[in-house]
Amino acid sequence: MKTSKVLGMILASVVVATTAMAPSAAAEAGHKTAAAKTSVSQLKVVNQSVVIDGAQVSLKTVSVNRVVLYSLRDLARGLGASIKQSGAELTVTDSQGMHAVTLKAGSKGYQVDGVNAQFTVAPQSVQGSLYVEPTAVIDALGGEVLPGTSELRSTGRLSGQFSSPWFNAAGNVIVSQDDAETAQLFKLGSNGQSELFSDNGNLIGATLSPDLSTAAFTDENGALFLINTGNGIVKKLGSDTTVKTDLTWSADGKKIYFIQGDKQEKIAYISLDTAQVTEVLADKVENKAEVQVSPDEKKLVYFVNVTGKAETDKEGTEESLTIDYSKAGTQVYSLELGKKDAKPVQLTKELDNKLYLSLLSDGSAAYISADPDGATDGSVLKLISADGTKISNLVADVDVVSSRAVNGKLVILAEDANGSHLFEVAPTGAKTEMYSTKASVSEWALAKNGTIVLIEDGKVILVQSGKSTELTK
Structure with missing residues (x-):
């Protein structure tokens, strides 16, 4: 001392x-x-x-x-x-x-x-x-x-390694502490004051409602829960216990869409008022992921992760087993909602790795393309036109780490020789820098008022009006 x-x-x-x-x-x-x-x-x-x-x-x-x-x-x-x-x-x-x-x-x-x-x-x-x-x-x-x-x-900041930041409706930051003995989520104020928010590990990666007042998550049995992001009160939604992944809210906050099934072969939604689960798509195609729904709920886009195809002889011997990876990769599909007998449409064919799918307000879709063979340096942000006929590079001059449509804006985290950057990306591909640091940024979230929270080298950083504050140490 x-x-x-x-x-x-x-x-x-x-x-x-x-x-x-x-x-x-x-x-x-x-x-x-x-x-x-x-x-x-x-x-x-x-x-x-x-x-x-x-x-x-x-x-x-x-x-x-x-x-x-x-x-x-x-x-x-x-x-x-x-x-x-x-x-x-x-x-x-x-x-x-x-x-x-x-x-x-x-x-x-x-x-x-x-x-x-x-x-x-x-x-x-x-x-x-x-x-x-x-x-x-x-x-x-x-x-x-x-x-x-x-x-x-008067109160020292929390110390440790943190991840999965998000804002609640009151503007507080919720983060998970990774190096704690048990799962712990903390609520942080703008001056670094902290309080335990939850010790429920299932909350890590919860999906926020559009007004940030509620977060949805599932437990290990597939049951769906809602938590009030202000007071931490949890309630169960319905009794369905089928496997649910990739939760996403409708724009009006009345439904939660998700990938359903042990093999992620279906798409469905649950209504918050009735807790009824409604099936949207069951085409038996497995490994669906990252379902996104348009604000008017007339269109879905999602990934299908194509794996290798196993082949063997008539006897099925282990020696004859081969796996064909020639068509393995991630593809983007779209589906028109409310149209009778509508079928999914495949929008991409390239075998690159695809991440962070976003459906934009004009009907176009953005995703990050990563070369699985390492033939190119870094990852590119690509855009699929609203009619699905054209794919173009939206951002290719930096290594795009993550992207997300937030508050009607397309925002990306990118890296270059000067460090990490958060950019707002216009439909033309023009970038407007929102934050820059020489430190390594792994995750971020954006509040409706423009406040940013980031994870830099495991620490929680709050950015308000261009000024950054370390909320943890």
Whole structure:
């Protein structure tokens, strides 16, 4: 719990919000200190502007041997902590009652939750107030000084590896912690404050409703569930337990479409008001995936993953078994809804790997094409015209990692020699950069107000009005 002089000097130039309880002047008075190399009478009290939890406040400081100490009373008020006195000792407790720091004037030794620690500079009593090393106290109370900044937080950020970010209707970020012993999803605020949202591992990869108020997911038995993204309340939808994958909501939020069956051979939807499952397509073609539905629900597009064809002799011996991969690959199909006897139409023929299918508002469909043989560098964003007669390269000058239609926009994550980029892509292929970083971005989500959340090297990054904030560490 030692505080470096450098951090102490950084804190002298910062910005803090005030809340909570603080001791009376008498609670800090009466402590005489022998300040090393500096007479207490020579210490000058200076008001500093500090930021805590995004709010600004002025608090008193003194400098001892170039280490800046903060008024414990002011610091506790800003952190929402309380202070109690017992003889010569003061005990500072965080607002949640989880951590306690016991210290006294003139003594470098202090305790954090009963464990001994040492200040670099002993707390100083000046003009009836006690002054302490801020970083040591903040860390001890479960808070944090953001590295490279002058911002303080009363609650430290979560630490670990995170994935699967999404926004709820209130604008909070929901993420999964990958390195936890058990599945855990956390709700993060814009300042990095966090709370456990759910420990249900089936929620990872849940599909959000258009208004972001509800997420749909299935359990290991195929049952479908809905969770309120605000309060975390879960309810079961219907009693059907057939295998359901690739859930996608209708634009009006009244239906959830999905791939159905043990071999992903069907397409169906469930109505939220009746919980009735309705079959849309059952052509016995297996390995369907990524079903997408148009806003007017007149058209579906989906992938079919074609696998190798096994061949053997009449006896079916193992030695004669061969697998023909000449036609293996992923193909895009479309289906007109509401048209009697409509048949699926194959829109592609190339044997490239195809990922991230999106059905756009004009009826065209976009997907990422990756060369299975590595003959070309990177992946290309391709566009299938609305009538299905033309396929063209929409973005080919960067390596396209993922793509998604969000809020009526086609957005891609791409990489080049300069790092990772998030672009909005126009129907002409023109790109508008939304975010750029030299770090490696693996996942992202976009809120309706334009706020972005990304996973950079396992950390959760929030981007608002061009400013990025690390929500985790």
